[in-house]
Amino acid sequence: MAEYIDSNTLSKLRAISILEVADELGMGLRYHNALCISHNDTHPSLHFWTSTNTCHCFACGWGGDNIDLVMKRENLSFSEACQWLCRRFNISAGNHSAGNRKEVLHRDKAVAEHRKSECDTDRLNLRGEFQHKPDVDYLMRMLMGKKLTDKARDFLFYQRKLRPEYIYWCRVVSTDFSIAGYRFGGKFFDGPSLLIPYYDVHGNLLTVQSRYLGDKTEEKPRFKFAPGSKPMVYGMQILPQVTEKEPLVITEGCTDCWSAMSMGYKAIAIPSATLCNEECRNLLSGRNLHMWPDQDKPGIGLYMKLKEMFPQLVYHQLPEGCKDLSDYYQSFYVQKM
Template identity: 45%
Template sequence: MIDKYDIQKLRELDILQVADLLGMGLRNKRALCIHHDDHHPSLAFNVKKNTCHCYSCGFSADTIGLVRERLNLGFSEACYWLADHFDVYIGDEKYGNSAKYGNSARYADKCADKKLLTASDRRMASLRAHFAETHVSHGHLAESFSSGERNRECPSSAYVAQASVDVEFYQQMFRQMHLSESGQRFLFEERLLSPEALKVCQIVSTEQSVCMARVGRGVFDGPSLIFPYFDQQGRLVSVQSRYLGKKKSESSFDMEKVSIDEAKPKEIPRFKFAPGSHRMIYGLDRLKDYPPDEPLLITEGPSDCWTALTLGIHAIAIPSATLFDRRFQGLLAGRNLHVFPDQDEAGLSLYFELKKALPSLVYHQLPEGCKDLSEYYLKLRRSEGMTLEEAKAKVQGCVSV
């Protein structure tokens, strides 16, 4: 067992140097996230906290956690890797105080029959995943890359399998969960959304944190909404959560109270994607039910999509302003498309990107003081005292062109 003070020394190593040594292609303190296929560097490095955090999927880590995920190592193995590469002496209570990763025969024996995934392996795996996605429906890997026979032929393709969402795990999760008290309060009391309109979204919620995967891939924090993403054939391809709690205040690191086996993120991300998620559109499964000539609203984020559905408007969502994928351009071409862009830089940037890909997209300006469609809807209901039917008529009138 590695001494906890040695572990703290490893956690204090410069995380930018660790990321650089891992070949992560740092640029302006950002890199591509390990856990999902993306062309935008969403993994941000905080030098002050010496941690990294992905603003797309919610992955967070310190130096040890980053090595674990990047090289597919266990906790102790990652510690010895850091010790060796940064020339840090660490003792080992179980084996005496002279064990070090680089000269440890027991470590070599332990890993002799285990292939570690290097940065090159992961890059090749990412390319394979991207190639597979261009030949099949979004969210499903080509059979030639997911079959056990092909995996045995190409070791790096094992990571491709890991990078896909564990559909069976999440199907079981949705069968066992329901919309709990905090979820109902947020959706129907705070946001005034329609239970009938949201039935198609299959939203559930949890009061306690629940695992993101079968083994060791993080948690959906409680309380949170948890909702599925489907492809155009109605197949489950991903899961996202929306944290309902308040932000936790930062606290200092206490070696006596915090487990040495995990890094505790100091802030809980509002949104998290399931491990292995790819860029996608929320609500693709409903496209087949929307006549092409009827207005289809594109929103930024599922929350505004739920508002649009409550207002009786056909809607889909881009998960965030940085996650639009032009591979979906063909699915949306020829439709009567509309957008109420969020009134911030990211929202307007998304509009211009969508407009380039979808020239027929119609822009609608939100009233002053309303950041997004959800705020506008609540303003109509609460500040102006409109009923749901009155709010429907007003907003539907804007997109009836």
């Protein structure tokens, strides 16, 4: 099979950043480190170098370039790994030869074209990085087997004092251990974490976000979206239950959204005005919208931008000393009830 890959294509493949390849493989890179795929790793030992575009495991000694990485991780031959990279990074493998080689390449190209058209709209995230769609089927099955662990219940119900019925309604679950973010992925979501499903207005799962519950001292991001996912508006599945006249609270994130719900409001979260696309604007226009903006520059900025989109949006001032709605809920609302 190796003869199907010409040297021109090969040099294109070798030029793809190994970091992007690791991301595409769902390896959960952190500061150029990941769990090794060659031994049973518990602490990220596999290190990536951008200068050489290679990786090396400090524990078992395994290493290689981006093609070796795909071969090892996906258990593919060299030529299969090259084809995998061509498809995932939309590289067409040349067309100057005859026979079955041409056919193989033609087929690969068709797959790449199909994939390209399928995900053209969400190929770029805010940082301009290459993206694919999240593996929703996998995420759905992953969520089904899970419930709230003791650690998550402690965080949500005792520390944050959120009302369980809303958390269950939002179908939040959790994991104590690190788990994969897509079908062929290694560990991606760090344990212990909340697993927060995002739905569209019809209740279809769009993606999952994790919220890390471990020690703050560890170098782990607090929030992580499933591989191939981008940030999005949270809680749209509530809209069919909200009448046009009924107040709908806009918050900045999931936790504030759950706090608003625990205060008795129907709520969604819009972390950034740029996430409010045309569909979202249509769904929210004409509604009775309210906001308690965070008392910081981004919070007020978000309010101003949303106010331009929705002139009816009502501003509510948080009491002095409260930085966000969760804070308000915990320090005033809970005691009042």
